[in-house]
Amino acid sequence: MNxxxxxxxxxxxxxxxRVLARYSGYEFVDMxxxxxxxxxMKIPDIxxxxxxxxxxxxxxxxxxxxxxxxxxxxATGGGALLKEENADALRKNxxxxxxxxxxxxxxxxxxxxxxxxxxxxxxxxxxIRAIYxxxxxxxxRNSDVRMTLSAPPQxxxxxxxxxxxxx
Ligand code: S3P
Numbered sequence: 001m002n003x004x005x006x007x008x009x010x011x012x013x014x015x016x017x018r019v020l021a022r023y024s025g026y027e028f029v030d031m032x033x034x035x036x037x038x039x040x041m042k043i044p045d046i047x048x049x050x051x052x053x054x055x056x057x058x059x060x061x062x063x064x065x066x067x068x069x070x071x072x073x074x075a076t077g078g079g080a081l082l083k084e085e086n087a088d089a090l091r092k093n094x095x096x097x098x099x100x101x102x103x104x105x106x107x108x109x110x111x112x113x114x115x116x117x118x119x120x121x122x123x124x125x126x127x128i129r130a131i132y133x134x135x136x137x138x139x140x141r142n143s144d145v146r147m148t149l150s151a152p153p154q155x156x157x158x159x160x161x162x163x164x165x166x167x
Pocket of ligand 1: 007008009010032043076077078079080116117118119
C-alpha cells in the first residue's frame with residue numbers, strides 16, 4: 001500500500017510525509033525530488049527551459065512510476081492531483097489524502113519558504129488566493145480522504161495513519 005499526500009503548495013505535504021514515513025516504516029518519496037533526480041535538473045529550470053506543459057508530462061510519468069510501487073509515503077507536487085489521470089495512477093496501490101489546512105496557514109508557510117515555486121513566483125497574496133480557489137475543487141474531487149484539521153505535523157500524521165488503518 002502507498003499513502004499519497006496531495007494539496008496546494010505549502011500545505012505541509014513534505015513535512016507531514018516525512019513524519020508519516022518515520023511512524024509507518026514506509027519509504028518517503030517527494031515527487032519533486034524524484035523528478036529532479038530523474039531529469040537531472042531543478043524544477044524551476046525545467047519550467048524555464050521546456051515550459052509548464054512539458055513539466056506536467058514528466059509529472060504524469062512520475063505519478064505512473066510511483067503509483068506502481070508499494071510501501072511508500074508519496075508527497076506529490078501541488079499540481080499533480082489536478083489531473084484525474086494522475087490521481088488514478090496514484091490510487092492504484094494507495095489512498096490519496098488531501099491536506100487542507102486554512103489558507104492563511106498555507107500563505108504564511110509559502111512566504112517563509114525558500115523553495116523556488118515557478119507557479120507563484122512574483123504573485124501577490126490575492127493572486128495566490130485565486131490559484132488556490134481555482135484548484136481546491138479538483139483536490140477534493142481527485143482525493144479519497146480530505147484532512148481539514150489544523151494541527152502540528154505529528155498530530156496530522158497520526159490522524160492520517162489512523163485513517164489509513166495503520167494505527
Ligand atoms: C507546483 C508545485 C510544486 C512543484 C511545481 C509545480 C504546482 O510542488 O511541483 O513547482 O503547480 O502547484 P510543491 O507543492 O511541493 O511546492
